Amino acid sequence: MRTQVGIVGAGPAGLLLSHLLARQGIESVVLEARSREYVQQRVRAGVLEHPTVELLREVGLGARMDAEGLPHAGVSLRFEDADHRIDFAALTGRGIVVYGQQEVVKDLIAARLADGGDLRFEVSDLALDGVTDDPVISYTRNGQREELHCDVIAGCDGFHGVSRGAFSGETFDRKYPFAWLGILAEAAPIQDELVYANHANGFALYSMRSPEVTRLYLQVPPDTDAGTWSDARIWDELRLRLGTEINEGSLIEKSVTGMRSNVREPMRHGKLFLAGDAAHIVPPTGAKGMNLAIADVRILADALESYLRKGDETGIDGYSDTCLRRVWRAEHFSWWMTSMLHNFPDEDAFQRRIQLSQLRYTVSSTAAATSLAENYVGLPHGAI
Numbered sequence: 028m029r030t031q032v033g034i035v036g037a038g039p040a041g042l043l044l045s046h047l048l049a050r051q052g053i054e055s056v057v058l059e060a061r062s063r064e065y066v067q068q069r070v071r072a073g074v075l076e077h078p079t080v081e082l083l084r085e086v087g088l089g090a091r092m093d094a095e096g097l098p099h100a101g102v103s104l105r106f107e108d109a110d111h112r113i114d115f116a117a118l119t120g121r122g123i124v125v126y127g128q129q130e131v132v133k134d135l136i137a138a139r140l141a142d143g144g145d146l147r148f149e150v151s152d153l154a155l156d157g158v159t160d161d162p163v164i165s166y167t168r169n170g171q172r173e174e175l176h177c178d179v180i181a182g183c184d185g186f187h188g189v190s191r192g193a194f195s196g197e198t199f200d201r202k203y204p205f206a207w208l209g210i211l212a213e214a215a216p217i218q219d220e221l222v223y224a225n226h227a228n229g230f231a232l233y234s235m236r237s238p239e240v241t242r243l244y245l246q247v248p249p250d251t252d253a254g255t256w257s258d259a260r261i262w263d264e265l266r267l268r269l270g271t272e273i274n275e276g277s278l279i280e281k282s283v284t285g286m287r288s289n290v291r292e293p294m295r296h297g298k299l300f301l302a303g304d305a306a307h308i309v310p311p312t313g314a315k316g317m318n319l320a321i322a323d324v325r326i327l328a329d330a331l332e333s334y335l336r337k338g339d340e341t342g343i344d345g346y347s348d349t350c351l352r353r354v355w356r357a358e359h360f361s362w363w364m365t366s367m368l369h370n371f372p373d374e375d376a377f378q379r380r381i382q383l384s385q386l387r388y389t390v391s392s393t394a395a396a397t398s399l400a401e402n403y404v405g406l407p408h409g410a411i
Protein backbone atom coordinates (compact mmCIF):
# COMPACT_ATOMS: atom_id res chain seq x y z
CA MET A 28 0.00 0.00 0.00
CA ARG A 29 1.28 3.45 -0.88
CA THR A 30 0.30 7.01 0.07
CA GLN A 31 1.87 10.46 -0.22
CA VAL A 32 1.99 11.32 3.50
CA GLY A 33 1.99 8.67 6.23
CA ILE A 34 0.82 10.33 9.44
CA VAL A 35 1.52 8.68 12.79
CA GLY A 36 -0.95 9.77 15.49
CA ALA A 37 -4.57 10.96 15.47
CA GLY A 38 -4.24 13.81 17.95
CA PRO A 39 -4.89 17.43 16.93
CA ALA A 40 -1.59 17.59 14.97
CA GLY A 41 -2.05 14.43 12.87
CA LEU A 42 -5.74 14.93 12.19
CA LEU A 43 -5.44 18.59 11.24
CA LEU A 44 -2.46 17.86 8.99
CA SER A 45 -4.49 15.22 7.18
CA HIS A 46 -7.38 17.69 6.80
CA LEU A 47 -5.16 20.53 5.48
CA LEU A 48 -3.42 18.19 3.02
CA ALA A 49 -6.75 16.86 1.73
CA ARG A 50 -7.87 20.42 1.02
CA GLN A 51 -4.75 20.81 -1.14
CA GLY A 52 -5.39 17.53 -2.94
CA ILE A 53 -2.61 15.59 -1.16
CA GLU A 54 -3.48 12.11 0.08
CA SER A 55 -2.53 10.78 3.50
CA VAL A 56 -3.17 7.85 5.83
CA VAL A 57 -3.45 8.41 9.60
CA LEU A 58 -2.29 5.55 11.86
CA GLU A 59 -3.38 5.66 15.52
CA ALA A 60 -2.60 3.30 18.39
CA ARG A 61 -5.82 3.98 20.32
CA SER A 62 -9.48 3.50 19.40
CA ARG A 63 -11.57 6.28 17.91
CA GLU A 64 -13.68 6.37 21.11
CA TYR A 65 -10.57 6.75 23.27
CA VAL A 66 -9.10 9.69 21.37
CA GLN A 67 -12.48 11.42 21.28
CA GLN A 68 -12.89 11.11 25.07
CA ARG A 69 -9.34 12.00 26.14
CA VAL A 70 -9.62 15.09 28.36
CA ARG A 71 -6.84 17.57 27.74
CA ALA A 72 -6.44 21.14 26.60
CA GLY A 73 -9.21 23.70 26.63
CA VAL A 74 -7.92 27.03 25.37
CA LEU A 75 -7.78 27.91 21.68
CA GLU A 76 -5.66 30.97 20.97
CA HIS A 77 -6.80 33.52 18.41
CA PRO A 78 -4.72 32.30 15.42
CA THR A 79 -5.95 28.72 16.08
CA VAL A 80 -9.57 29.88 16.07
CA GLU A 81 -9.04 31.82 12.84
CA LEU A 82 -7.36 28.85 11.14
CA LEU A 83 -10.07 26.38 12.17
CA ARG A 84 -12.71 28.73 10.76
CA GLU A 85 -10.72 29.27 7.56
CA VAL A 86 -10.50 25.53 6.86
CA GLY A 87 -14.16 24.74 7.47
CA LEU A 88 -13.91 23.53 11.07
CA GLY A 89 -15.47 26.51 12.84
CA ALA A 90 -19.20 25.70 12.93
CA ARG A 91 -19.51 23.79 16.22
CA MET A 92 -16.64 25.74 17.84
CA ASP A 93 -18.50 28.98 17.09
CA ALA A 94 -21.81 27.57 18.34
CA GLU A 95 -20.57 25.84 21.50
CA GLY A 96 -17.15 27.36 22.32
CA LEU A 97 -16.95 30.06 24.98
CA PRO A 98 -15.23 33.27 23.79
CA HIS A 99 -13.24 34.93 26.58
CA ALA A 100 -11.93 38.50 26.52
CA GLY A 101 -9.57 38.17 29.50
CA VAL A 102 -8.26 36.11 32.43
CA SER A 103 -7.57 36.94 36.08
CA LEU A 104 -4.39 36.52 38.06
CA ARG A 105 -5.03 36.03 41.77
CA PHE A 106 -2.40 36.66 44.44
CA GLU A 107 -2.26 38.30 47.90
CA ASP A 108 -6.00 37.56 48.25
CA ALA A 109 -7.11 39.70 45.30
CA ASP A 110 -8.11 39.07 41.67
CA HIS A 111 -6.55 41.20 38.92
CA ARG A 112 -8.07 41.02 35.45
CA ILE A 113 -5.92 41.08 32.32
CA ASP A 114 -8.18 42.53 29.64
CA PHE A 115 -7.14 40.83 26.40
CA ALA A 116 -9.70 42.69 24.32
CA ALA A 117 -8.55 46.14 25.49
CA LEU A 118 -4.84 45.28 25.34
CA THR A 119 -4.70 43.32 22.07
CA GLY A 120 -8.12 43.60 20.38
CA ARG A 121 -8.25 39.79 20.40
CA GLY A 122 -9.36 36.97 22.68
CA ILE A 123 -9.42 33.19 23.15
CA VAL A 124 -12.09 30.51 22.85
CA VAL A 125 -12.57 27.83 25.49
CA TYR A 126 -13.40 24.65 23.56
CA GLY A 127 -12.17 21.23 24.66
CA GLN A 128 -9.40 19.52 22.72
CA GLN A 129 -11.56 16.40 22.43
CA GLU A 130 -14.22 18.50 20.70
CA VAL A 131 -11.62 19.68 18.16
CA VAL A 132 -10.60 16.04 17.70
CA LYS A 133 -14.25 14.96 17.20
CA ASP A 134 -14.78 17.73 14.61
CA LEU A 135 -11.60 16.72 12.78
CA ILE A 136 -12.45 13.01 12.71
CA ALA A 137 -15.97 13.76 11.49
CA ALA A 138 -14.62 16.06 8.74
CA ARG A 139 -12.01 13.53 7.58
CA LEU A 140 -14.46 10.64 7.51
CA ALA A 141 -17.07 12.72 5.65
CA ASP A 142 -14.35 13.42 3.09
CA GLY A 143 -13.40 9.77 2.61
CA GLY A 144 -10.23 10.18 4.70
CA ASP A 145 -8.23 7.07 5.60
CA LEU A 146 -7.95 6.89 9.42
CA ARG A 147 -6.77 3.60 10.90
CA PHE A 148 -7.30 3.20 14.63
CA GLU A 149 -5.96 0.53 17.00
CA VAL A 150 -2.74 -0.19 15.14
CA SER A 151 0.13 -1.65 17.21
CA ASP A 152 3.90 -2.27 17.05
CA LEU A 153 4.38 0.60 14.65
CA ALA A 154 7.91 1.00 13.25
CA LEU A 155 9.49 3.54 10.87
CA ASP A 156 12.08 2.54 8.29
CA GLY A 157 13.99 4.20 5.45
CA VAL A 158 13.21 7.69 6.70
CA THR A 159 16.11 9.27 4.80
CA ASP A 160 15.25 7.92 1.35
CA ASP A 161 12.33 5.48 0.99
CA PRO A 162 10.03 5.73 4.02
CA VAL A 163 7.98 2.71 5.11
CA ILE A 164 5.72 2.46 8.14
CA SER A 165 4.97 -1.06 9.33
CA TYR A 166 2.33 -1.90 11.92
CA THR A 167 -0.13 -4.56 13.02
CA ARG A 168 -3.84 -4.13 12.41
CA ASN A 169 -6.53 -6.76 13.05
CA GLY A 170 -3.76 -9.27 13.75
CA GLN A 171 -2.09 -8.69 10.34
CA ARG A 172 1.26 -7.01 9.70
CA GLU A 173 0.85 -4.22 7.11
CA GLU A 174 3.31 -1.91 5.32
CA LEU A 175 2.62 1.63 4.21
CA HIS A 176 5.09 3.12 1.71
CA CYS A 177 5.04 6.92 1.68
CA ASP A 178 6.76 9.90 0.07
CA VAL A 179 7.15 11.43 3.54
CA ILE A 180 6.22 10.62 7.15
CA ALA A 181 4.71 13.08 9.62
CA GLY A 182 5.48 12.03 13.19
CA CYS A 183 2.49 13.41 15.12
CA ASP A 184 2.53 10.72 17.80
CA GLY A 185 3.11 12.88 20.86
CA PHE A 186 5.76 12.83 23.54
CA HIS A 187 5.61 9.05 24.09
CA GLY A 188 5.43 8.03 20.43
CA VAL A 189 8.06 6.35 18.25
CA SER A 190 8.86 9.25 15.89
CA ARG A 191 10.95 11.41 18.20
CA GLY A 192 13.22 8.44 18.89
CA ALA A 193 13.66 7.57 15.21
CA PHE A 194 16.68 9.84 14.79
CA SER A 195 19.24 11.50 17.00
CA GLY A 196 19.17 15.20 17.70
CA GLU A 197 19.55 17.65 20.53
CA THR A 198 17.10 17.66 23.45
CA PHE A 199 16.44 20.61 25.73
CA ASP A 200 14.62 19.71 28.94
CA ARG A 201 13.33 21.25 32.21
CA LYS A 202 11.37 19.37 34.84
CA TYR A 203 9.40 21.23 37.49
CA PRO A 204 9.17 20.11 41.13
CA PHE A 205 5.34 19.81 41.05
CA ALA A 206 2.42 18.41 39.05
CA TRP A 207 -1.23 19.35 38.41
CA LEU A 208 -4.17 17.43 39.81
CA GLY A 209 -6.92 18.12 37.26
CA ILE A 210 -10.63 17.52 37.71
CA LEU A 211 -13.58 17.83 35.38
CA ALA A 212 -16.84 18.30 37.29
CA GLU A 213 -20.51 18.31 36.42
CA ALA A 214 -21.02 21.72 37.96
CA ALA A 215 -21.93 25.10 36.50
CA PRO A 216 -18.98 27.53 36.44
CA ILE A 217 -19.49 30.36 38.95
CA GLN A 218 -17.76 32.89 36.74
CA ASP A 219 -17.12 33.44 33.06
CA GLU A 220 -13.33 33.67 32.82
CA LEU A 221 -10.26 31.68 33.88
CA VAL A 222 -8.50 32.44 37.17
CA TYR A 223 -4.80 31.62 37.69
CA ALA A 224 -4.14 31.71 41.44
CA ASN A 225 -0.82 31.96 43.27
CA HIS A 226 -1.37 30.80 46.88
CA ALA A 227 0.88 29.82 49.79
CA ASN A 228 -0.51 26.24 49.51
CA GLY A 229 0.29 26.15 45.78
CA PHE A 230 -1.12 27.16 42.41
CA ALA A 231 -4.78 26.65 41.43
CA LEU A 232 -6.56 27.19 38.10
CA TYR A 233 -10.22 27.80 37.53
CA SER A 234 -11.45 26.89 34.05
CA MET A 235 -14.50 25.41 32.38
CA ARG A 236 -15.73 23.51 29.34
CA SER A 237 -19.37 24.54 29.03
CA PRO A 238 -22.15 26.24 31.01
CA GLU A 239 -22.57 22.87 32.81
CA VAL A 240 -18.98 21.67 33.23
CA THR A 241 -16.14 23.15 35.31
CA ARG A 242 -12.43 22.26 34.83
CA LEU A 243 -10.17 22.86 37.81
CA TYR A 244 -6.52 22.23 38.67
CA LEU A 245 -4.43 22.16 41.86
CA GLN A 246 -0.65 22.16 42.18
CA VAL A 247 0.40 18.92 43.94
CA PRO A 248 3.75 17.17 44.57
CA PRO A 249 5.08 15.45 41.41
CA ASP A 250 4.55 11.85 42.54
CA THR A 251 0.97 12.35 43.75
CA ASP A 252 -1.53 9.50 43.37
CA ALA A 253 -4.84 11.15 42.39
CA GLY A 254 -6.66 8.52 44.47
CA THR A 255 -5.23 9.98 47.67
CA TRP A 256 -7.19 13.19 47.15
CA SER A 257 -10.83 12.77 48.25
CA ASP A 258 -13.47 14.88 46.51
CA ALA A 259 -14.09 16.84 49.74
CA ARG A 260 -10.39 17.67 50.11
CA ILE A 261 -10.19 18.82 46.48
CA TRP A 262 -13.18 21.17 46.84
CA ASP A 263 -11.89 22.60 50.14
CA GLU A 264 -8.45 23.24 48.70
CA LEU A 265 -9.86 24.83 45.53
CA ARG A 266 -12.07 27.17 47.57
CA LEU A 267 -9.12 28.16 49.72
CA ARG A 268 -6.61 28.75 46.92
CA LEU A 269 -9.08 30.46 44.58
CA GLY A 270 -10.61 32.52 47.42
CA THR A 271 -14.14 31.95 46.18
CA GLU A 272 -17.18 29.73 46.52
CA ILE A 273 -17.35 27.03 43.81
CA ASN A 274 -20.30 24.97 42.66
CA GLU A 275 -19.56 21.35 43.52
CA GLY A 276 -20.59 18.48 41.29
CA SER A 277 -19.74 14.87 40.56
CA LEU A 278 -16.30 14.31 39.08
CA ILE A 279 -16.15 13.11 35.46
CA GLU A 280 -12.37 12.88 35.57
CA LYS A 281 -9.53 13.16 38.09
CA SER A 282 -5.89 12.80 37.03
CA VAL A 283 -2.35 14.01 37.72
CA THR A 284 -0.20 15.55 34.98
CA GLY A 285 3.55 16.10 35.29
CA MET A 286 5.03 19.44 34.29
CA ARG A 287 7.85 19.62 31.81
CA SER A 288 9.42 21.77 29.12
CA ASN A 289 11.10 19.78 26.34
CA VAL A 290 12.24 20.55 22.79
CA ARG A 291 13.77 18.18 20.22
CA GLU A 292 15.90 19.84 17.57
CA PRO A 293 15.81 19.59 14.62
CA MET A 294 12.18 18.75 13.83
CA ARG A 295 13.08 17.02 10.57
CA HIS A 296 15.29 14.12 9.57
CA GLY A 297 15.30 13.32 5.85
CA LYS A 298 11.69 12.53 4.98
CA LEU A 299 10.46 12.36 8.57
CA PHE A 300 8.89 15.52 9.99
CA LEU A 301 7.97 15.88 13.68
CA ALA A 302 4.99 18.03 14.65
CA GLY A 303 3.24 18.90 17.94
CA ASP A 304 4.07 17.13 21.19
CA ALA A 305 6.33 14.68 19.30
CA ALA A 306 8.77 17.59 18.92
CA HIS A 307 8.11 19.76 21.96
CA ILE A 308 6.08 19.97 25.14
CA VAL A 309 5.33 22.84 27.46
CA PRO A 310 3.94 22.94 31.00
CA PRO A 311 0.18 23.62 30.67
CA THR A 312 0.28 26.98 32.52
CA GLY A 313 0.40 29.02 29.30
CA ALA A 314 -2.25 26.87 27.51
CA LYS A 315 0.05 26.57 24.49
CA GLY A 316 0.51 22.84 23.74
CA MET A 317 -2.33 22.19 21.31
CA ASN A 318 -1.95 25.64 19.77
CA LEU A 319 1.71 24.94 18.96
CA ALA A 320 0.78 21.58 17.43
CA ILE A 321 -1.68 23.40 15.18
CA ALA A 322 0.84 26.09 14.20
CA ASP A 323 3.37 23.37 13.24
CA VAL A 324 1.05 21.48 10.92
CA ARG A 325 -0.11 24.64 9.20
CA ILE A 326 3.53 25.24 8.17
CA LEU A 327 4.07 21.57 7.38
CA ALA A 328 0.99 21.28 5.15
CA ASP A 329 2.13 24.21 2.98
CA ALA A 330 5.72 22.94 2.84
CA LEU A 331 4.62 19.43 1.84
CA GLU A 332 2.26 20.75 -0.81
CA SER A 333 5.08 22.68 -2.54
CA TYR A 334 7.39 19.69 -2.27
CA LEU A 335 5.00 16.96 -3.37
CA ARG A 336 3.32 18.95 -6.13
CA LYS A 337 6.21 21.02 -7.52
CA GLY A 338 9.34 19.39 -6.13
CA ASP A 339 10.11 22.70 -4.40
CA GLU A 340 12.16 21.94 -1.27
CA THR A 341 12.33 25.49 0.15
CA GLY A 342 9.46 24.93 2.58
CA ILE A 343 10.55 21.54 3.86
CA ASP A 344 14.14 22.77 4.23
CA GLY A 345 12.96 25.71 6.36
CA TYR A 346 10.31 23.73 8.28
CA SER A 347 12.29 23.03 11.45
CA ASP A 348 13.77 26.52 11.86
CA THR A 349 10.47 28.24 11.09
CA CYS A 350 8.53 26.16 13.64
CA LEU A 351 11.23 26.43 16.31
CA ARG A 352 10.95 30.22 16.40
CA ARG A 353 7.33 29.99 17.58
CA VAL A 354 8.09 26.92 19.71
CA TRP A 355 10.75 28.77 21.73
CA ARG A 356 8.47 31.81 22.19
CA ALA A 357 5.83 29.47 23.68
CA GLU A 358 8.49 27.63 25.70
CA HIS A 359 9.55 30.92 27.26
CA PHE A 360 5.99 32.08 27.91
CA SER A 361 4.96 28.75 29.49
CA TRP A 362 8.09 28.61 31.67
CA TRP A 363 7.53 32.25 32.71
CA MET A 364 3.85 31.74 33.63
CA THR A 365 4.79 28.54 35.50
CA SER A 366 7.59 30.27 37.41
CA MET A 367 5.44 33.27 38.31
CA LEU A 368 2.41 31.32 39.53
CA HIS A 369 3.60 28.18 41.34
CA ASN A 370 4.91 27.55 44.78
CA PHE A 371 8.47 26.20 44.47
CA PRO A 372 9.23 23.77 47.32
CA ASP A 373 12.80 25.01 47.77
CA GLU A 374 11.90 28.66 47.29
CA ASP A 375 13.65 31.09 49.62
CA ALA A 376 12.44 34.52 50.77
CA PHE A 377 14.35 36.26 47.97
CA GLN A 378 12.65 34.19 45.24
CA ARG A 379 9.23 34.71 46.80
CA ARG A 380 9.68 38.48 46.79
CA ILE A 381 10.90 38.42 43.19
CA GLN A 382 7.81 36.37 42.24
CA LEU A 383 5.42 38.75 44.00
CA SER A 384 7.11 41.74 42.40
CA GLN A 385 6.66 40.16 38.96
CA LEU A 386 2.97 39.51 39.66
CA ARG A 387 2.37 43.07 40.87
CA TYR A 388 4.21 44.51 37.86
CA THR A 389 2.31 42.31 35.40
CA VAL A 390 -1.09 43.50 36.62
CA SER A 391 -0.21 47.16 37.15
CA SER A 392 1.86 48.06 34.08
CA THR A 393 0.07 48.28 30.73
CA ALA A 394 3.29 47.24 28.98
CA ALA A 395 3.72 44.14 31.17
CA ALA A 396 0.03 43.18 30.97
CA THR A 397 0.13 43.58 27.19
CA SER A 398 3.10 41.24 26.99
CA LEU A 399 1.17 38.55 28.86
CA ALA A 400 -1.97 39.22 26.82
CA GLU A 401 -0.36 39.07 23.37
CA ASN A 402 1.41 35.83 24.19
CA TYR A 403 -1.71 34.29 25.71
CA VAL A 404 -4.04 35.16 22.81
CA GLY A 405 -1.23 34.03 20.49
CA LEU A 406 1.07 36.03 18.22
CA PRO A 407 -0.13 35.92 14.60
CA HIS A 408 1.24 32.90 12.71
CA GLY A 409 4.48 33.92 11.01
CA ALA A 410 4.97 36.97 13.26
CA ILE A 411 7.92 35.63 15.21
Ligand code: RFL
Binds near residue numbers: 039074188209314320
Ligand atom coordinates in the same frame (compact mmCIF):
# COMPACT_ATOMS: atom_id res chain seq x y z
P1 RFL B 1 -1.29 14.06 21.07
O1 RFL B 1 -2.59 14.72 21.34
O2 RFL B 1 -0.56 13.47 22.22
O3 RFL B 1 -1.56 12.96 19.97
C1 RFL B 1 -0.62 11.97 19.65
C2 RFL B 1 -1.36 10.75 19.18
O4 RFL B 1 -0.43 9.75 18.77
C3 RFL B 1 -0.87 8.48 19.24
N1 RFL B 1 0.30 7.60 19.32
C4 RFL B 1 0.55 6.60 18.46
N2 RFL B 1 -0.12 6.17 17.39
C5 RFL B 1 0.40 5.11 16.71
N3 RFL B 1 1.53 4.47 17.07
C6 RFL B 1 2.24 4.89 18.14
N4 RFL B 1 3.37 4.27 18.49
C7 RFL B 1 1.76 5.99 18.89
N5 RFL B 1 2.18 6.65 19.99
C8 RFL B 1 1.30 7.62 20.24
C9 RFL B 1 -1.52 8.82 20.58
O5 RFL B 1 -2.42 7.81 21.00
C10 RFL B 1 -2.22 10.12 20.27
O6 RFL B 1 -3.53 9.94 19.81
O7 RFL B 1 -0.27 15.04 20.36
P2 RFL B 1 -0.52 16.30 19.37
O8 RFL B 1 -1.46 15.95 18.27
O9 RFL B 1 0.83 16.82 19.07
O10 RFL B 1 -1.32 17.37 20.27
C11 RFL B 1 -0.70 18.00 21.37
C12 RFL B 1 -1.74 18.29 22.47
O11 RFL B 1 -2.47 17.09 22.74
C13 RFL B 1 -1.10 18.81 23.75
O12 RFL B 1 -0.06 19.72 23.46
C14 RFL B 1 -2.12 19.54 24.65
O13 RFL B 1 -3.10 18.66 25.16
C15 RFL B 1 -1.42 20.22 25.82
N6 RFL B 1 -2.36 20.91 26.73
C16 RFL B 1 -2.89 22.15 26.43
N7 RFL B 1 -2.66 22.71 25.22
C17 RFL B 1 -3.26 23.89 24.88
O14 RFL B 1 -3.01 24.38 23.77
N8 RFL B 1 -4.12 24.54 25.72
C18 RFL B 1 -4.43 24.05 26.94
O15 RFL B 1 -5.27 24.62 27.64
C19 RFL B 1 -3.78 22.83 27.36
N9 RFL B 1 -4.06 22.28 28.55
C20 RFL B 1 -2.71 20.32 27.95
C21 RFL B 1 -3.55 21.05 28.85
C22 RFL B 1 -2.28 19.05 28.30
C23 RFL B 1 -2.64 18.50 29.50
N10 RFL B 1 -2.19 17.18 29.77
C24 RFL B 1 -3.06 16.15 30.18
C25 RFL B 1 -0.88 16.78 29.30
C26 RFL B 1 -3.92 20.52 30.07
C27 RFL B 1 -3.43 19.25 30.41
C28 RFL B 1 -3.81 18.74 31.79
Ligand code: PHB
Binds near residue numbers: 071242312
Ligand atom coordinates in the same frame (compact mmCIF):
# COMPACT_ATOMS: atom_id res chain seq x y z
C1 PHB C 1 -8.06 23.93 30.66
O1 PHB C 1 -9.18 24.48 30.61
O2 PHB C 1 -7.94 22.70 30.64
C2 PHB C 1 -6.84 24.75 30.77
C3 PHB C 1 -6.93 26.13 30.70
C4 PHB C 1 -5.78 26.91 30.82
C5 PHB C 1 -4.56 26.31 30.99
C6 PHB C 1 -4.45 24.93 31.04
C7 PHB C 1 -5.60 24.14 30.93
O3 PHB C 1 -3.44 27.08 31.13
